[in-house]
Amino acid sequence: MKAVIIGCGIGGLTIALMLRQRGIECELYDQANVQSGPDVGINLVPRAGRELVQLGLLGQLDNEALQTRESVYVDSMGRELRRNAPGAEARFEYPQFSLRRGRLLKLLSTAVQARLGSSCIHFGHQLRSFTQDERGVTAYFFDGHGSHCRTASGDILIGADGLHSSVRALLFPHNDGLRFTGRVVWCGMHHWPTFLTGRSMLIAAASASKLQLYPIAEGPLKGQYLTNWSVLADVGRAWEERREAGPARPGVLDDVMPYVRHFSIPYCNASALIQATRELWEYPLYERVPLLQWSHGRVTLLGDAAHAAYPAISNGASRAILGARCLADKLADAEHPRHALFMYEQECLPKGRRVSTGSTADHTPVTNSLLWHSSQRSDTQKPSNVVRFLRPRSNASESRSS
Numbered sequence: 001m002k003a004v005i006i007g008c009g010i011g012g013l014t015i016a017l018m019l020r021q022r023g024i025e026c027e028l029y030d031q032a033n034v035q036s037g038p039d040v041g042i043n044l045v046p047r048a049g050r051e052l053v054q055l056g057l058l059g060q061l062d063n064e065a066l067q068t069r070e071s072v073y074v075d076s077m078g079r080e081l082r083r084n085a086p087g088a089e090a091r092f093e094y095p096q097f098s099l100r101r102g103r104l105l106k107l108l109s110t111a112v113q114a115r116l117g118s119s120c121i122h123f124g125h126q127l128r129s130f131t132q133d134e135r136g137v138t139a140y141f142f143d144g145h146g147s148h149c150r151t152a153s154g155d156i157l158i159g160a161d162g163l164h165s166s167v168r169a170l171l172f173p174h175n176d177g178l179r180f181t182g183r184v185v186w187c188g189m190h191h192w193p194t195f196l197t198g199r200s201m202l203i204a205a206a207s208a209s210k211l212q213l214y215p216i217a218e219g220p221l222k223g224q225y226l227t228n229w230s231v232l233a234d235v236g237r238a239w240e241e242r243r244e245a246g247p248a249r250p251g252v253l254d255d256v257m258p259y260v261r262h263f264s265i266p267y268c269n270a271s272a273l274i275q276a277t278r279e280l281w282e283y284p285l286y287e288r289v290p291l292l293q294w295s296h297g298r299v300t301l302l303g304d305a306a307h308a309a310y311p312a313i314s315n316g317a318s319r320a321i322l323g324a325r326c327l328a329d330k331l332a333d334a335e336h337p338r339h340a341l342f343m344y345e346q347e348c349l350p351k352g353r354r355v356s357t358g359s360t361a362d363h364t365p366v367t368n369s370l371l372w373h374s375s376q377r378s379d380t381q382k383p384s385n386v387v388r389f390l391r392p393r394s395n396a397s398e399s400r401s402s
């Protein structure tokens with residue numbers, strides 16, 4: 001069996017490694033010329049970490065990532081509401097990894113090239129169309145000038161092409177209405193003095209904003225870590241009207257500071273950290289009606305293409321990795337590729353919908369999303385209603401962004 005994978009993001013690279021492990025051939029295609037996009041922090045829940053460890057990547061992760069020991073939920077004054085011990089520190093056998101997104105992509109693509117050969121990855125190839133019949137799928141790729149540059153065929157096609165998935169748009173052309181939720185996430189990273197255990201994720205909520213801080217790498221000085229921060233704020237729907245719609249864009253300090261100043265956390269001066277950050281990013285949050293199916297014939301969706309998740313719960317990449325595991329297992333076990341895709345959808349779609357279920361009418365308040373985040377971590381409750389994170393479709397030559 002051979003798979004054609006669209007997208008060299010976390011989902012695409014991970015499924016390639018898993019297919020290789022199961023003796024299934026694959027090729028990867030990405031429209032970007034190089035791996036790029038905002039290099040902000042990302043953290044992987046223990047179940048996703050386990051999948052990467054089982055791919056033999058523990059050494060690489062240990063070199064690049066910090067293992068997060070606890071998540072501490074506080075109010076805007078730093079008063080503790082709850083404390084969870086994730087990963088190896090708690091009931092999980094595997095740790096929760098926190099690292100730079102760019103480093104995670106790099107270690108995954110290095111492993112793919114080492115195990116599958118460098119010729120299996122094709123950058124600068126944008127999927128624009130595909131056909132399928134009883135014998136297989138055929139995908140058509142175009143270069144940055146819009147010229148057809150390659151035709152690839154395989155038994156299945158996996159659309160791991162992110163939030164603005166072309167595969168999704170081709171499969172489900174009517175599922176593309178985006179609506180700005182009135183919320184924005186700003187994020188960045190900077191070297192900063194250690195706080196709490198030095199491996200703590202801090203999540204603080206105020207009435208209209210939520211702040212998240214966690215270390216992602218050792219710093220150049222003792223007692224310092226490269227610290228990732230993000231601020232989720234209710235900015236109102238008018239916000240997007242004064243912006244050009246698009247993917248992640250450079251953030252403006254004056255925009256984010258009003259949502260940060262009312263946090264007064266004794267052991268970490270978040271305002272000073274954010275003011276010291278050289279490069280910050282702004283992600284507007286959009287919603288879209290969740291899909292009722294991900295597969296059609298020999299074509300399926302994986303990761304953000306299937307189920308974009310609300311970024312504040314740190315779940316999108318983890319779900320892409322867990323989805324990749326399920327899909328790889330089904331492909332290895334099923335008698336026919338179409339049956340495998342059906343089985344994958346049956347198992348993963350309900351979980352994907354739980355992280356991406358949206359309502360256009362009723363949004364969970366920011367403060368409640370703190371509680372939801374907390375409950376997701378402890379697996380004790382499920383959200384009744386959350387918004388999803390999506391950006392408007394930008395032009396087709398858009399390079400990778402998270």
Ligand SMILES: Cc1cc2nc3c(=O)[nH]c(=O)nc-3n(C[C@H](O)[C@H](O)[C@H](O)COP(=O)(O)OP(=O)(O)OC[C@H]3O[C@@H](n4cnc5c(N)ncnc54)[C@H](O)[C@@H]3O)c2cc1C
Pocket residue numbers: 006007008009010011012029030031032040041042043044045125126127128160161162163164165166167185187230283302303304305309311313314315316317318319320398399400401402
């Ligand atoms: C601010 C922020 C913080 C986040 N933090 C976390 C976190 O802490 N933990 C977590 O688990 N998740 C987090 N996420 C979510 C996570 O980044 C995404 O869920 C994850 O990167 C999705 O991976 P993917 O492989 O599905 O898609 P992507 O990483 O978006 O990759 C898609 C790839 O497809 C390519 N592509 C697109 N269209 C085409 C085409 N037509 N032809 C060829 N190639 C194409 C793109 O160039 C890109 O490389 C965060 C997201 C944001 C925005």
